[in-house]
Amino acid sequence: MKLLLEHAHVEGIRYYDTYRKHGGYRAVEKAFKMTPEEIVEEVKKSGLRGRGGAGFPTGMKWSFLAKPEGVPRHLVCNADESEPGTFKDRYLMEFLPHLFVEGLIVSSFALGSNVTYIYIRGEYAWIVDILEQAITEAKNNGWLGKNILGSGFDCEIYVQRGGGAYICGEETALIESLEGKRGNPRIKPPFPAIQGVWMRPTVVNNVETIAAVVPIINNGGDEYAKIGVGKSTGTKLLSVCGNINKPGIYEIDMTCSVEEFIYSDEYCGGIPKGKRLKACIPGGSSVPIVPANLLLKTAKGETRYMNYESLADGGFATGTMMGSGGFIVMDEDQCVVRHTMSLAHFYNHESCGQCSPCREGTGWMYKILKNIEYGKGKMSDIDLLWDIQRRIEGNTICPLGDAAAWPVAAAIRHFRDEFEWHILNPEESQTRNYGLAHYADPIHVATV
Amino acid sequence: MSEVQNFKVTIDNITIEVPAGTSILNAARMIGGEVTPPAMCYYSKLKESGGKCRTCLVEVSKGSEKDPRPMPKLVASCRTNVMDGMEVKNITSEKVVDARKGIVEMLLINHPLDCPVCDQAGECHLQDLSYEHGTEGTRYDFERRTFEKEDIGPYISLHMTRCILCYRCVFTADELTNKREHGVLERGDHSSISTLLNKSLDNEFIGNIIDVCPVGALTDKTFRFKNRVWFTKPVDVHRDCPTCSGKARAWMRGDEVYRVTARKDQWGEVEEWICNDCRFHKKETTDWVIEGPSKIDRRSVISQGHYVDTKTTQILINNVIGKEPRLLMDIHDVSDVNKPEVELSRIPGPAHSDDFKTTRD
Known part of the structure; x- marks a missing residue:
């Protein structure tokens, strides 16, 4: 099922004429015959959830927008995609810039944003040119500008280009940065x-949400809501990387199982050299890592599907999150x-340094993990790591603290024996890896 | 018409009525005593301050009368406004006490702990905080973060290693001038208060950043290593100053004025900014008209040495736990031990763990 990437393979789809020929800007034509409220209602009906990671219903977010008299409103598109493992927005903006611009025009109209x-x-320097060109083309053809x-x-x-900071992907830090200030998240x-x-x-x-x-x-909206399952409606872009035969961008309709997604030839095509799956992070680096057995089956023994609810089944104890789709x-x-x-190094490097648990705690976790990895760890370090992540999580201004804490927590939760092996065998751990161990073994399902 | 509405808020079982728009922290300060969360970055005189240090986190166990759901996370009390009927747990919440311990530990992991040579020692908020809310040791066994030394002018010395990045000095400079010359450079754990290219801070009132600094990161060069804070006596003084109000506090030993600072209130916050001239150049007794000794907290180390006329803090612990504390145990642990209906005073002889078990079954 392809909605966003339907015409991605068409040659010249990056340019206006080809895009228009393939049914482009129909949504704008249709939207301008509707009222902004009808568009918001349509998006609400679609059940579209924010594709940036949190999965907050977009229609609801739009209806929360305050509309005071005489104050301009703005739509800001978060294209600061910096999460390790996530590169879906890059593809969308690079190859289908007009789809993105079209979505922006419709959304701007729905929200009453005259300046979007x-x-x-910052690192997506070449995409800026692509987007600028698409915007100019749209403007020349009367889809943007006055009246x-x-x-x-x-x-x-x-x-607006960022300066290359992960934290500026947090919405309030993004706003600060957009205003020309230091990209510190605001206190909400x-x-x-x-x-x-x-x-x-x-x-x-997010870019994908807008598209x-x-x-x-x-x-x-009703048609869109029919795609997918439950509250995971529509299609989702996934950027797949790691030990996989066919890395890249896939559009799924959230009904396929994780096993099918990894092993079928339609999608990732299995793991190279016939190796076995050990673990997976299904939604970008911030979401908890899960071992193979918990990835393919939930703790209850049910098949896990690629959608928001199924991936989150079992909470953080045995589940994970859909996240941004990395x-x-x-x-x-x-x-x-x-x-x-x-x-941990990444989050230490990208912490803005504003609030103390994240500023100090991320660096501390990185140093401890470095010790363990290089054979200098102590057994008490594992509990210490757990304690640090517990005290960072939820106590920070923005979700970066949580994002830094979750991967560490999940790694200790599911792979504690590997940490212990590293500490007990400092020399051996420098020459070989722990291997698959029991992580792919079938899980024992407790009968209730 | 615009009558200010009063909200009822309960903090640690003590109820108070405060005007709408008051933050939880300020409501707690109105009560005073033990229920006030510590604040390292919040400064009531600086508009944008607060929310960063996370030491003032509290648990909101009831959102408001209308929406009684508890808040899912601990909230920064300095930046959360009270709602009518809100119930807040500070020292009665184990979650808060635990989180605060963690935050104090994290604030201290990269702090040099050079209190013996630090001019701030004795009036350092970080010292107070770690003493009151921290643990006795650290679990951090790595090298502490250091910075290159930076000269920021003839009057103020900057020790970046001691800084806890509360941003107060940045906001103070914003308040005092439109052309702030220092700010936070870099990010994460290597972010630092700095000026671009070693510029000297040049503003008539810039000395006030020394007073707002909760730690010894910004200290007075004219007072450097001259004396310890607790050997000097704070005296309220004033003079006719053409630039500021001239109301200051002189720190004297004998007849000598060692240091001049702004007057601070009971939360350690400056009452009125003073100018650099008063602060750094008027070090003679004849420059000042002496009003009398300043009032300081009874428990402060500064009051040692028979210093009279000190303030006493009201003790509220009986209100917090809902009864008169009978034993030290009651005060230290408002949890399990207190729950069983055991009248400790009625147990013959020393209390044994069995005494608690029997009543629980």
């Missing part, structure tokens, strides 16, 4: 829906300790 910003990650389609609605889209409340950019009501949405508005308007697969030769260390 795209905050794009769009004679509706009296004006809209301008500006692309007030939420951006009340006071965002320039203290005006603001909606911050998904186009098929919702084209086909109607699917990282690890085969039997990978070392979980080393992997956790790299993630």
Whole structure:
């Protein structure tokens, strides 16, 4: 099922003429015949959930937007995709810039945003040019600018480059950075829906969310809601990397099982060299890592599917999260300790340094994990790590603290024996990896 | 018409009525005593301050009368406003006590602990905080973070190693001038208070950043290593100053003025900014009109040495636990031991763990 990537293979789809020929900008035409409230209602009906990671219902977010008289409102698109393992937005913006711009126009109209910003990650320098070109083309053809389609609605889209900081993907830090300040997350409340950019009501949405508005308007919210299962409606882009035969971007309709997704030729095509699956991070580096047995089956012994609810089944004890869709697969030769260390290093490096638990705790965790990885660890370090992550999680201003704590917590929860092996065999651990161990063994399901 | 609405808020079983828009921390400060959460970064005089140090986290066990759901996470009391009927747990919540311990430990892992040579020792908020809320040791066994030394002018010395990044000095400079010359550079655990290219801070009131600094990161160069805080006596003084109000506090030993600071209230916050001239250049007794000794907290180390006219803090522990404490145990542990209906005073002889068991069954 392809909605977003339907025409991704068409040559020249990056340019306006080809895109228009393939049914582009129909959503804008349709949307401008509706009222903004009808569009919001349509998005609500679609059950679209934010694709940035948290999975908050988009329609609800839009309806929270404060609408005070005489105060401009803004739509900000979060294209600061910096999570390790996530690269779906890059693909979307690079190859289908007009789909994205179309979604932005429709969303801007629905929210009444006359000035819309795209905050794009600094490292995506070449995509800025692609987007600028798409915006210019759209403008030349009357889809942007003053009085769009004679509706009296004006809209301008500006692309703003970030400076290359992961923290600027957090919505309030993004807003600060957009305003030209240091990218420190704001203390909430007030939420951006009340006071965002320039203290005006603001909606911050992910690139994929904005793009998904186009098929919702084209086909109607109810049609869109029919795709998928339960509260996981529509299609989701997944960026797959790691030990997999066919890494890349896949669009799924959230009904296939995890096993099918990894092993079928339609999707990832299995693990190279016939190796076995050890662990997987299904939603970008921040979400908890799960061993193979818990990934393919839930703790209750049911098949796990690629959707928001099924992946989260069992909570953090035995489940994980859909997150942003950065699917990282690890085969039997990978070392979980080393992997956790790299993630801890990443979060240490990207912490903004504003609030103390995250600033000090992430560095501490990294140093301990480095010791364990290089054979200098102590047994008490594992409990210490657990204690540190517990005291970071939930006590910080923004979710980066949680994102730093979860991978460490999950690694200790599921792979504690591997940590212990590293500590007990400091020399051996430098030359070989722990291997698959029992992580792919069938789980014992307790009868209730 | 615009009558200020009063909200009823209960903090650690003590109920108080406060005007709408008051933060939990300020409501707790109105009660005073043990129920006040510590605050390292919040400064009531600085608009944007607060929310960063996370020491003032409290548990909201009941959101409000209308919406009685508890808040899922601990909240920063300095940046959360009270709602009508809100119930807050500070020292009565194990979660809060535990989280606070963690935060104190994390604030201290990279702190050099050079109190013996630090001019702030004796009036350092981090010392107070770690003494009151911290643990006795650290589990951190790595090298502590260090920074290159930076000269920020002839009057103020900056020790970045001691800094806890509360951002107070940044907000103070914002308050005092439109052209702030220092700020936070870099990010994460290597972020530092710094000026670009070793610029000297040059503002008539910039000396106030010394007073707002909760630790010894910013200290007075004219007072450097001259004396320990607790050997000097704070005296309220004033003078006719053309730039500021001239109301200051002189720290004297004998007839000598060792240091001049702004007057601080009971939460250690500056009452009125003073100018650099008063602070750094008026070190003669003849420069000042002496009003009398300043009132300071009875428990402060500064009051040692027969210093009279000190403030006493009201003890509220009986309100917090709902009864008069009978034993030290009652005060230290407001949890399990207190729950069984055991009248400790009625047990013949020393209390044994069995005494508690029998009543529980």
